[in-house]
Amino acid sequence: MDDRLRYDRATAGLEPPFAILDLAAMRANAADLVRRAAGKPIRVASKSVRSRPLLERILAMDGFQGIMAFTLPEALWLAAHGFTDILVAYPTADRRALAALAGDADAARHITVTVDSAAHLDFVEAAVAAVRSRSEIRTCIEVDAAYLAVGGRFRAGVLRSPVREPEQAVHLAADIAARPGFRLAGLMAYEAQIAGLGDDPPGNAAYARLVRLMQTRSARELVLRRGRVVNAVRQVADLEFVNGGGTGSVERTVREKAITEVAAGSGFFHPRLFDFYRRFTGRPAALFALPVVRRPGPDAVAVLGGGYPASGTPGPNRLPQPYLPAGLRYAPDEGAGEVQTPLLGQAAGDLRIGDRVWFRHAKAGELCERFDELHLVEGDTVVESVPTYRGEGRTFL
Known part of the structure; x- marks a missing residue:
């Protein structure tokens, strides 16, 4: 079972936006x-x-x-x-x-x-x-x-x-x-x-x-x-x-x-940001899902929210990566938006209203400042949901 199907199945009872591990x-x-x-x-x-x-x-x-x-x-x-x-x-x-x-x-x-x-x-x-x-x-x-x-x-x-x-x-x-x-x-x-x-x-x-x-x-x-x-x-x-x-x-x-x-x-x-090292290869573990809410064109969708840039010198590498389905890219004149994010590409043609698009944040813990909890996925099942610092009412920075 591919990861997109597995994650969709595991979180079928959840309403996006949400984050998983x-x-x-x-x-x-x-x-x-x-x-x-x-x-x-x-x-x-x-x-x-x-x-x-x-x-x-x-x-x-x-x-x-x-x-x-x-x-x-x-x-x-x-x-x-x-x-x-x-x-x-x-x-x-x-x-x-x-x-x-x-x-x-x-x-x-x-x-x-x-x-x-x-x-x-x-x-x-x-x-x-x-x-x-x-x-x-x-x-x-x-x-x-x-x-x-x-x-x-x-x-x-x-x-x-x-x-x-x-x-x-x-x-x-x-x-x-x-x-x-x-x-x-x-x-x-x-x-x-x-x-x-x-x-x-x-x-x-x-x-x-x-x-x-x-x-x-x-x-x-x-x-x-x-x-x-x-x-x-x-x-x-x-x-x-x-x-x-x-x-x-x-x-x-x-x-x-x-x-x-x-x-x-x-x-x-x-x-x-940790994809670009020769000495080690990790597995993407933390993802967030956003729902498709518009179809402005045949190869274009818009998802709810998504403007979650990482800290550091501003640039394209600080934006979340549209990850699953593969092949989606940002609209060059909009990028990741505050309330909606347009995404382009052939993969957008197969997406319908309510489908999930899975993203990877550019950095690690900053993702948890956007979500109250992380849903822990084992195989194709959410086995537990745990609070983030934000979910416990703690925002230290």
Whole structure:
């Protein structure tokens, strides 16, 4: 049975729009991540999942350990529901959440916040100054993992931490050690130019070669620099973990001796942007269905809604992919619309009012900001429906 028929049959009792998760596909993707990690634990990036029951399912599988959260309020909420070993991977400026963390001994044992400057430490100190019986704040230093060339004039990677060299990391680590109520628990460095950039982009062979060359040189530079940073900081603090990488770089990152764990999240759902890697092939697991509501022409339909672009630099690759039936494309002068999305192609000729068109989001967890629940499909049956963060009334960003 082909996937379109299987999904249509499984969800025959549901009215679109809705979202599904193919459990067999997710399990296969998870198993592939574990294989690529070669024995090192994988910290689950919650921003790419955004469903508490799904996080529980994933963490129950062998090979996965800990959460990489995206906000401190999210981390506090997860800790209150029994999750442990939570790294908030982005610095916080939420005074109320910091005070709540400092005042909750149980949460403080399980949550680590990321810093990359003395200014962050000053901010945290001010935010928790009035807390009585303050708990120790666990911290993680983020190190810049971007690739610089041509004397720094060329940069590949995201603009995150100003901490790049061993002496900068040691200086910040010593500052943490000198402040009462703080403890340095770990280091992290995310090589977005490798983990989040496909090395096999379609339609431009010359660009693909440049990407691969940059990634090879970046990985070579990073393994040396990250190792030096970790060795230097270990002279100041007894690190519990050193985190790196992401779905697109797992097998590369785990080869570094300095790395104790890798992060992954998008690999579970395998959204559209992760089709363009040579080192691994995932199975699309998370989809959403929209109903056909118009037939404006013989090879044209319009579905309800669909304007769900992904974050990042705007462009066609940030739009959802019309996936099933195959062969549909956007109308070039309309794209994905707020209340309707026209789709063109020969496949549109076979669609009737009320039929479903299945889409893949360009990114992973952002899909869950559009839907209250995910319907879990096993074979041709919905076996369970689980809430997303939104479905539990939680919108952290």
